[in-house]
Amino acid sequence: MTTEIVTGDSGPELAAVVAGGTVDVLDFPKPGIVFKDLMPLFGDGPAFKRAVDGIIAHQSPFDVVAGVEARGFLIAAAIGYATGAGVVPVRKAGKLPRPAFSASYALEYGEATLEVHKDAFVAGQRVLVVDDVLATGGTAGAAIDLVEQAGGIVSGFSVLMELGFLDGRERLGKRPVHALLTV
Numbered sequence: 170m171t172t173e174i175v176t177g178d179s180g181p182e183l184a185a186v187v188a189g190g191t192v193d194v195l196d197f198p199k200p201g202i203v204f205k206d207l208m209p210l211f212g213d214g215p216a217f218k219r220a221v222d223g224i225i226a227h228q229s230p231f232d233v234v235a236g237v238e239a240r241g242f243l244i245a246a247a248i249g250y251a252t253g254a255g256v257v258p259v260r261k262a263g264k265l266p267r268p269a270f271s272a273s274y275a276l277e278y279g280e281a282t283l284e285v286h287k288d289a290f291v292a293g294q295r296v297l298v299v300d301d302v303l304a305t306g307g308t309a310g311a312a313i314d315l316v317e318q319a320g321g322i323v324s325g326f327s328v329l330m331e332l333g334f335l336d337g338r339e340r341l342g343k344r345p346v347h348a349l350l351t352v
């Protein structure tokens with residue numbers, strides 16, 4: 170099933186690129202969840218490049234990119250490479266080897282804890298935070314809090330897809346949210 174196009178912060182063409190690379194998977198990872206699988210987008214070179222370039226075009230300037238485990242890593246690495254910015258991983262609990270800040274949160278289908286190294290940022294560094302999907306905003310809120318705790322200044326938050334009906338954007342308050350596709 171193809172995702173219905175509603176709108177996007179970077180216009181209808183980029184919204185269509187993301188929609189075209191998304192497959193809806195029913196009842197994954199739990200009954201009642203419609204999982205937006207973006208793996209086809211990641212696997213389509215021209216579409217992936219357009220999506221990454223669309224985020225970069227919207228978001229400069231920033232000094233470093235923070236990617237949320239796991240699918241956010243793919244986007245952060247591409248942006249970090251293309252722009253020459255560094256990449257900081259925001260990891261699931263227990264994966265980072267050195268002292269880290271932790272934040273627990275609820276997401277659409279469960280609960281989790283994210284961590285970031287305490288020395289991940291130079292104070293005042295502008296940090297672009299990226300992930301693949303914004304749903305309830307639990308993950309994004311935790312990631313943004315961690316970046317700020319570690320001394321970064323969140324310059325923006327970008328996702329490929331926003332599930333608008335879950336109101337994640339509202340939950341993030343005044344933070345600047347950018348979604349290539351909102352469904």
Ligand SMILES: O=P(O)(O)OC[C@H]1O[C@H](OP(=O)(O)OP(=O)(O)O)[C@H](O)[C@@H]1O
Binds near residue numbers: 238241302309
């Ligand atoms: O807005 P929320 O309700 O918090 O949901 C969004 C998060 O859910 C997914 O990650 P998931 O925790 O499934 O991890 P994964 O990327 O490791 O599969 C997605 O990649 C976002 O990080």
Ligand SMILES: Nc1ncnc2[nH]cnc12
Binds near residue numbers: 302304
């Ligand atoms: N429905 C969904 N599809 C993909 N990723 C998600 N993260 C939270 N909810 C999601």
